[in-house]
Amino acid sequence: MHREQLFSTTSGSRVREEIQPTLPLPIAHGLLGASVVAALRPSSERQAWKPLLIGAFLGIAPDFDYALNWLRISWGGWHHGFTHSIPFALLVGFIVIALFRDWKLRSYLVFTLAYASHTLLDFIFTESRGVALWWPFTNQRYKLRLPGLIEYSWSHASVWETLVDVLQICLLELVIFGPILLAVLWVRHVISSRTWKRSVPPAVAGGCAALKQVGAVIAKYTRQ
Numbered sequence: 001m002h003r004e005q006l007f008s009t010t011s012g013s014r015v016r017e018e019i020q021p022t023l024p025l026p027i028a029h030g031l032l033g034a035s036v037v038a039a040l041r042p043s044s045e046r047q048a049w050k051p052l053l054i055g056a057f058l059g060i061a062p063d064f065d066y067a068l069n070w071l072r073i074s075w076g077g078w079h080h081g082f083t084h085s086i087p088f089a090l091l092v093g094f095i096v097i098a099l100f101r102d103w104k105l106r107s108y109l110v111f112t113l114a115y116a117s118h119t120l121l122d123f124i125f126t127e128s129r130g131v132a133l134w135w136p137f138t139n140q141r142y143k144l145r146l147p148g149l150i151e152y153s154w155s156h157a158s159v160w161e162t163l164v165d166v167l168q169i170c171l172l173e174l175v176i177f178g179p180i181l182l183a184v185l186w187v188r189h190v191i192s193s194r195t196w197k198r199s200v201p202p203a204v205a206g207g208c209a210a211l212k213q214v215g216a217v218i219a220k221y222t223r224q
């Protein structure tokens with residue numbers, strides 16, 4: 001059984017849309033958002049986990065448009081609307097760096113891309129009428145509708161069965177997108193380790209030079 005919802009078309013007419021569960025749930029989006037941040041930010045920065053959490057949050061954030069449907073604002077049909085557009089992602093990136101007073105171009109790009117990763121995933125896999133990629137310039141919806149990575153099956157027979165369905169799907173998304181984040185973190189770790197190794201010889205050389213100086217001073221005073 002699928003639920004239905006009213007939405008307004010660009011011509012103003014109202015039609016019903018069948019709401020189907022579509023990929024992905026917050027697990028996939030959150031892991032992908034964190035993966036984007038992990039890939040593009042240096043691991044050497046202090047409290048590197050914080051940007052990862054922000055990335056995960058940004059990866060999920062566009063689906064907060066569901067709240068507009070639940071609140072029954074206007075005629076519904078908000079999902080995959082303005083919060084999923086590229087221009088909105090550009091705005092969110094700016095808001096995030098302003099909030100954290102992190103005025104680096106790199107930070108802006110990283111957080112914008114973490115948010116836009118959600119749009120990309122929905123654009124590729126959604127089974128709905130599509131994503132409003134270029135709002136506010138056009139309300140046209142776009143989608144690729146490639147075969148989904150996960151086969152969704154919702155019974156809706158009871159609250160318990162629905163809960164089991166959700167848990168199963170979350171687990172599947174974790175199995176698919178968890179290794180992607182781990183792989184990115186591992187590559188980042190390897191790269192930062194190599195950088196560290198390259199920086200060791202000058203450090204060792206500096207230490208040796210200091211010891212040499214100390215030795216020379218000791219030798220000078222022991223001769224007297």
Ligand SMILES: [Zn+2]
Pocket residue numbers: 062063080084118122
């Ligand atoms: Zn979405």
